[in-house]
Amino acid sequence: MSDDPFGQSIASLANWVPPDEPPTGQRAALHRLAAAMRIVAEALTDMQADEADLLAAAEAMEQFGARLEATRTGHRPWGFAESAPAGDARAMFDRSPVIGLGNPVAPPLRMEIDGDRIVGRATFGAQYEGPPGHVHGGIIAAAFDEVLGMAQARTGRPGMTGTLTIRYRRPTPLHTEVVFEARVDRVEGRKIFAAGTLHAGETLCAEAEGIFISVDFSRLTR
């Protein structure tokens, strides 16, 4: 990473597009592992495996976890956990809890830039359930934070979320592709006002407004 890890990269977010090339090697293996862990996480919500099977899996996972722990370096090789302050604007944000393909917690949300809009698509599994059969409201808020956050980052002087307001209009279904959209409404000094929607098909499930406060991200890394 350069001496100015944010300035140039943040400016270039205005032109950021997801890489075309699929990952290879260790990174592809990480994505496959995270995807497998998502399958396990969802299956745990309603599985019928017996105690012995679960204990065997727990033991194997504990052993694998210990092996992984021993390899940790404290470095962040593939960008930052949130899209806006990524040191490398082309980083794939593997660690994000919302979009990270290397993070089993992430649904993951897939984001793309469409003109002045950010579009995010996700299909939430049962591990994200809040009301029966529907997505937990906090998970929806996290996804809005990410898409609004990416939209405001494209101003070239992104900020941290100051205020995020969600209006939940209809329950958001699990197991259905849903679409988030976000755009910047206006900028007033350091305040960037962004807004977004969440649809399941034609149904408007939620609306969001966010106020992001531009910050000097280089100060956050010191």
Ligand SMILES: CCCCCCCCCCCCCCCC(=O)SCCNC(=O)CCNC(=O)[C@H](O)C(C)(C)COP(=O)(O)OP(=O)(O)OC[C@H]1O[C@@H](n2cnc3c(N)ncnc32)[C@H](O)[C@@H]1OP(=O)(O)O
């Ligand atoms: C190493 C990497 C680290 C990564 C770090 C993550 C960074 C991510 C960036 C984007 C990523 C996107 C996707 C996920 C975004 C999150 O989830 S970020 C995490 C959640 N948010 C936070 O943790 C923010 C915590 N809050 C703070 O740090 C500070 O309160 C803030 C927001 C930076 C503002 O503090 P400040 O710079 O001292 O602001 P201040 O000078 O008091 O006010 C400036 C102006 O903003 C207004 N304002 C201040 N606070 C607020 C507020 N909460 N609401 C509305 N307006 C406010 C003031 O009224 C003032 O307005 P004017 O008087 O100029 O009209």
